[in-house]
Amino acid sequence: MEFTVKKQDIAAGLYKAQGVVDRxxxxxxLSHVLIESVSNTQIRLTCTDYDVVLTGDYSADVTQPGKIxxxxxxxxxxxxxxxxxxxxxxxxxxxxxxxxxxxxRFKLAGLPPEDFPExxxxxxxxxxxxxxxxxxxxxxxxxFSVSHDETRPxxxxxxxxxxxxxxxxxxxxxxxxxxxxxKAEILGGSSGDFVDSGEAIIHHKAINELKRCMEGPDEDIxxxxxxxxxxxxxxxxxxxxxxxxDAFPDYSKVIPTTNSINIELxxxxxxxxxxxxxxLTSAKTHIIRMEIAPGKVILTSSxxxxxxxxxxxxxxxxxxxxxxGFNHRYLQDxxxxxxxxxxxxxxxxxxxxxxxxxxxxxxxxFVIMPMRI
Numbered sequence: 001m002e003f004t005v006k007k008q009d010i011a012a013g014l015y016k017a018q019g020v021v022d023r024x025x026x027x028x029x030l031s032h033v034l035i036e037s038v039s040n041t042q043i044r045l046t047c048t049d050y051d052v053v054l055t056g057d058y059s060a061d062v063t064q065p066g067k068i069x070x071x072x073x074x075x076x077x078x079x080x081x082x083x084x085x086x087x088x089x090x091x092x093x094x095x096x097x098x099x100x101x102x103x104x105r106f107k108l109a110g111l112p113p114e115d116f117p118e119x120x121x122x123x124x125x126x127x128x129x130x131x132x133x134x135x136x137x138x139x140x141x142x143x144f145s146v147s148h149d150e151t152r153p154x155x156x157x158x159x160x161x162x163x164x165x166x167x168x169x170x171x172x173x174x175x176x177x178x179x180x181x182x183k184a185e186i187l188g189g190s191s192g193d194f195v196d197s198g199e200a201i202i203h204h205k206a207i208n209e210l211k212r213c214m215e216g217p218d219e220d221i222x223x224x225x226x227x228x229x230x231x232x233x234x235x236x237x238x239x240x241x242x243x244x245x246d247a248f249p250d251y252s253k254v255i256p257t258t259n260s261i262n263i264e265l266x267x268x269x270x271x272x273x274x275x276x277x278x279x280l281t282s283a284k285t286h287i288i289r290m291e292i293a294p295g296k297v298i299l300t301s302s303x304x305x306x307x308x309x310x311x312x313x314x315x316x317x318x319x320x321x322x323x324x325g326f327n328h329r330y331l332q333d334x335x336x337x338x339x340x341x342x343x344x345x346x347x348x349x350x351x352x353x354x355x356x357x358x359x360x361x362x363x364x365x366f367v368i369m370p371m372r373i
Contacts, residue, residue: 004060140337142182277328
């Protein structure tokens with residue numbers, strides 16, 4: 001194989017590949033990127049860890065068709081420090097490749113491209129489309145509460161459900177780590193060829209790779225469900241994700257339907273106060289005390305080795321008082337992603353879960369478990 005490619009094109013593809021390739025795997029080919037010719041003007045880069053398959057097509061001048069498999073990290077490290085000039089790559093004996101750019105020349109070891117895992121046939125998929133901005137909003141509102149505890153695989157990803165709503169798509173994502181719950185829903189895009197509904201649990205690694213691949217201008221992303229896989233396509237990139245083979249818990253059971261206490265707070269002021277109070281919390285518990293009293297909310301923190309903190313926020317609440325403890329990190333996570341100038345905090349008593357919503361973000365809600373104070 002022999003081709004010439006612009007540095008920015010192949011560097012962009014290899015940058016996206018870094019999060020997918022599995023450098024710790026005992027299967028050596030999984031740390032490599034497969035580069036193959038599509039036509040005399042295009043090459044395709046593919047990498048996988050078996051659960052995620054990333055493919056990208058890039059312009060190139062192909063003088064000898066074929067395919068090569070080379071270490072994704074080593075190739076990226078070389079290319080990103082080369083001058084901004086055309087890069088020439090050709091295959092050699094024993095699966096090595098030679099790379100030249102200006103006065104620079106490198107030889108890199110490779111593996112037989114035939115060892116690379118075969119990709120699933122993605123023809124005849126029924127796609128729907130949705131603006132990247134809307135889908136990224138869903139990710140931002142749910143990714144932070146995904147569990148990283150590998151002993152609870154059903155919580156290691158975000159639950160995604162899609163359904164047609166006329167010519168548009170209704171997309172819901174939810175996640176929980178057992179201590180908090182995030183749920184967000186949007187309506188938009190185009191149903192396209194998609195005529196049914198679908199749902200899956202998307203692993204947090206795949207979600208992070210989606211974010212990496214969707215960097216850039218706001219365009220539509222196309223999504224399809226097929227044989228325990230979800231397919232995403234945007235610009236020159238396509239991502240095939242294997243859904244988690246587990247059942248997501250019925251999160252609706254932990255969402256309070258009625259609350260005796262509902263207070264409205266300025267979101268930015270609430271966020272700033274939590275951030276200030278968090279400086280003197282215990283490094284083990286991260287707990288802050290939130291006391292709801294007539295006309296105000298009192299935030300306090302205590303660390304026997306450092307000191308105490310006290311802050312107050314005005315509110316129009318006039319009912320009975322209640323005090324409850326929360327992990328300040330969970331509050332800050334929610335307040336950093338929820339939309340709108342105001343946030344509604346709802347609770348029943350000191351033992352009940354806290355519910356955070358916003359009048360300007362009707363599709364989202366967040367539930368946080370209380371802590372003993």
